[in-house]
Amino acid sequence: MNIVFRKCKKCGNVIWSFNDTNVSCCNEEMSIIKSNEVDASFEKHVPQYDINDNKITIRVNHVMEDNHYIMWIMMVTDNEIYYKGFEPGQTPEVTFDYKGKCTLYSYCNLHSLWSNKVE
Ligand SMILES: [Fe+2]
Incomplete structure (x- = not known):
């Protein structure tokens, strides 16, 4: 959606x-x-993923410092939204049931919105 x-x-x-x-x-x-439009490191912000046994693990290779961190990760399918929020010091990684084609989003408090499509 x-x-x-x-x-x-x-x-x-x-x-x-x-x-x-x-x-x-x-x-x-x-x-x-819009996602992926801020001038910042793509590799450190775009959500990465692995799919195993109908589970998708989503992670962002980003620091989790008090003043610079990933605030949340979201998975959007055709008809469902999955969300996990994070605090500084936590690992920006989450595992959801894999539902097929979806868009993954991450949000950095300084560098805004990033996305990755899972086809
Ligand atoms: Fe950032």
């Missing part, structure tokens, strides 16, 4: 929705954010 990510220009809150309806936060319209 197609989902749209938005970020608040004031507080930095990130949300997702299914459509392009205007959404506001802090009394302002939110900016739409």
Whole structure:
């Protein structure tokens, strides 16, 4: 499914929705954010994956420091969304049941949204 990510220009809150309806936060319209568009290391942000025994393990090769870390990983299939949030110091890795074709997303607090398609 197609989902749209938005970020608040004031507080930095990130949300997702299914459509392009205007959404506001802090009394302002939110900016739409696209994946893989920030000038930062692709290898350190794009979610990587392995599929074994109908499980998909998703990881991001990124530091998890207090001021620079992966905030969440998301797996979006045709009709389901799986999400795991992370704190600094944790390992940005998660295993879900593998559901076939999907898009993987990761979100860095400094370098925004990244994605990888699983065909
Ligand atoms: Fe980063």
